[in-house]
Amino acid sequence: STPSLLILPGDGIGPEVMVEVRKVIDWFGAKRDLKFEVSEDLVGGAAYDAHGAPLHDETMAKAQEVDAVLLGAVGGPKYDDLDFSVKPERGLLRLRKDMDLYANLRPAQCFDALADFSSLKKDVVAGLDIMIVRELTSGVYFGEPRGIFEEGNERVGINTQRYTESEIERVARSAFELAMRRNRKVCSMEKANVMESGILWREVTTRVSSDYPNVELSHMYADNGAMQLVRAPKQFDVILTDNLFGDILSDCAAMLTGSLGMLPSASLGAPMANGRPKALYEPVHGSAPDITGQGKANPIACILSFAMALRYSFDAGEDAARLEGAVNAVLADGIRTADLLGEEGVSPVSTSEMGDAVITALDAT
Numbered sequence: 001s002t003p004s005l006l007i008l009p010g011d012g013i014g015p016e017v018m019v020e021v022r023k024v025i026d027w028f029g030a031k032r033d034l035k036f037e038v039s040e041d042l043v044g045g046a047a048y049d050a051h052g053a054p055l056h057d058e059t060m061a062k063a064q065e066v067d068a069v070l071l072g073a074v075g076g077p078k079y080d081d082l083d084f085s086v087k088p089e090r091g092l093l094r095l096r097k098d099m100d101l102y103a104n105l106r107p108a109q110c111f112d113a114l115a116d117f118s119s120l121k122k123d124v125v126a127g128l129d130i131m132i133v134r135e136l137t138s139g140v141y142f143g144e145p146r147g148i149f150e151e152g153n154e155r156v157g158i159n160t161q162r163y164t165e166s167e168i169e170r171v172a173r174s175a176f177e178l179a180m181r182r183n184r185k186v187c188s189m190e191k192a193n194v195m196e197s198g199i200l201w202r203e204v205t206t207r208v209s210s211d212y213p214n215v216e217l218s219h220m221y222a223d224n225g226a227m228q229l230v231r232a233p234k235q236f237d238v239i240l241t242d243n244l245f246g247d248i249l250s251d252c253a254a255m256l257t258g259s260l261g262m263l264p265s266a267s268l269g270a271p272m273a274n275g276r277p278k279a280l281y282e283p284v285h286g287s288a289p290d291i292t293g294q295g296k297a298n299p300i301a302c303i304l305s306f307a308m309a310l311r312y313s314f315d316a317g318e319d320a321a322r323l324e325g326a327v328n329a330v331l332a333d334g335i336r337t338a339d340l341l342g343e344e345g346v347s348p349v350s351t352s353e354m355g356d357a358v359i360t361a362l363d364a365t
């Protein structure tokens with residue numbers, strides 16, 4: 001049956017970049033006979049305006065049924081004073097929580113044409129292609145007890161790092177499955193030297209690795225990992241880590257390659273009946289109110305998020321590579337949205353011109 005895709009453009013530049021992704025989706029339907037049953041719905045502030053809630057129950061139900069969800073961005077100044085329970089971000093949090101998306105995938109990929117744009121030396125990042133798998137639903141951000149308590153004559157702030165074996169095991173499996181489709185290397189990062197959860201993390205990942213004899217597993221303390229990521233990032237393929245370390249390491253890795261406007265992500269959950277993982281794809285960036293409505297938004301992060309959907313939800317790895325190749329070709333031609341401008345004298349293209357350029361490059365593949 002035709003694979004299904006739910007599109008949630010959201011707020012701010014979300015709908016602007018999603019228009020360009022729709023062009024790409026249409027291209028694959030027309031030129032590669034890759035058809036999707038596409039539906040579109042509201043999330044975030046847009047959903048609040050229509051329904052008084054940042055995610056309608058019907059939208060949530062639809063998200064649970066489709067093969068993949070593609071989201072733009074949520075939030076904006078218009079909604080800043082809303083009660084926390086109906087803030088736009090709550091729509092996104094509910095999607096992640098109800099779909100139980102425990103594996104957050106953040107690639108750090110350096111397109112050749114942007115190697116100069118990195119804050120690191122060109123040869124450190126040229127050709128870089130790594131994937132960080134961050135545990136997203138447990139760990140210190142969720143562990144109990146938590147709170148600020150009275151203790152003697154002062155207060156104490158408490159968070160608890162907590163991981164069960166099954167929580168570690170399932171995200172480790174996601175990382176190993178991913179490594180099987182890539183370069184068969186997983187580096188697991190924790191702090192087993194000082195943390196009990198780290199000791200268990202190391203034990204469970206080692207056990208899971210015995211199911212993947214073709215994948216090489218290594219372990220690294222997360223602080224050394226941060227250093228290695230900046231010193232020599234190309235030594236890695238898949239990095240597997242917990243929620244807290246993953247938050248920091250993935251932001252760090254993101255800046256290896258340049259602009260926020262280039263960064264895709266995926267959040268995956270348990271396999272569904274058809275074997276595909278529950279999946280939400282979204283750019284890393286937010287709704288960018290400072291440039292909304294000006295045609296300045298870079299649509300590449302969202303386009304590359306769709307490329308991840310092709311690869312991880314729709315078994316279309318070749319077409320994902322085709323799309324990534326088209327993006328690379330556009331950048332190699334010197335076509336830049338404003339966020340990618342470093343050099344003087346280059347004038348930026350608009351959001352829709354960038355989308356059109358990707359289509360032209362796809363036509364040339």
Ligand code: NAI
Nearest residue numbers: 073074075076260261285286287288289290291297298339
């Ligand atoms: P942001 O990511 O929206 O913007 C940060 C800076 O990067 C801005 O200067 C923006 O213009 C620029 N930028 C971001 N995406 C870009 C793109 N595609 N092309 C060109 N430039 C781009 O983060 P900020 O400003 O902290 O948050 C703005 C709103 O977005 C807030 O309401 C925040 O809560 C929300 N947000 C939503 C996220 C999501 O939907 N997943 C993630 C982060 C923030």
Ligand code: MG
Nearest residue numbers: 247248250251
């Ligand atoms: Mg962060």
